[in-house]
Amino acid sequence: MNNEDQGYSLLELMAVVLIIAIIALSTLPLLHEQMAAREIDIIARRFIAHAQFARAQAFQLGVPIRITPINGGLWEEGWAVKNVCNDRQPKSGCVERQWISQGDLGQVYFKGGGKQFIDPHTSKRGILxxxxxAAKTAQGGFVAxxxxxGHDRDSGLExxxxxxxxxxxxxxxxxxxxxxxK
Structure with missing residues (x-):
């Protein structure tokens, strides 16, 4: 047995490394897409959990609760769950309280389309x-x-x-x- 037959040549090792690199590079876009989809799913599930919390609080406390964009702006800025003080409640008996808020959404954003839970009577975004x-508008109608x-990394992902x-x-x-x- 020769010393020449005991290992791999540098050329063979480089070929294996090249093949592994090509496979890794070809799967990278798929990995990025899966990561983006996962980020969207996390934000979607968090939003739904906060909306369900708002609904449960409204039912349990017997007062209106709203999930609304932070600062009354767009959903992209994040959202907050708050109680609602209105004219029917005495000012001393209603203390505005914010339970949960979600700020930075990272690379996830809310696309245009859909009605985005804009109350047709007040033009404010949010779910009361x-x-x-029950999810209602300011005038008492149902909000379906x-x-x-969407995601910044993949415009087709939604x-x-x-x-x-x-x-x-x-x-x-x-x-x-x-x-x-639909």
Whole structure:
């Protein structure tokens, strides 16, 4: 047995490293897409959890609770869950309180489209849950609506957060089930 037959040549090792590098580079875009989809799903689930918390608080406390964009702006700035003081409640009996807020959304953003839970009477964004736990407009009508989430890294990636008339939320991926998202 020669010393020459005991190992791999530098050329063979370089070929293996090159093959591994090509495979890694070809899977990188898929990895980025999966990471972006995961980030959108996390924000979508967090929003729904906060909306369900707002609904539960409204029902439990017997007072209106709102999930609304921070500072009354756009959803992209984040959102907050707050109680609502109105004219029917004595000023001394109502203390505005914010329970939960979500600020920085990272590279996730709310796309245009959908009605974005804009009250047709007041033109304000947000979801008001009545003391009975129902999503209502300022005039008492039901708010069946949707928000559409996107990601900076992949403009074609989207998730829709849909609130049904029974108060049930669902997350819809239009690329996988376009009929369910309509």
């Amino acid at each position: 849950f009545s003391a009975a736990g 609506n949707r928000l559409i989430l 998730r829709q957060l849909i609130l049904g008339s029974g108060g049930r939320w669902r997350i819809c991926d239009p690329t996988k089930d376009p009929k369910a998202c």
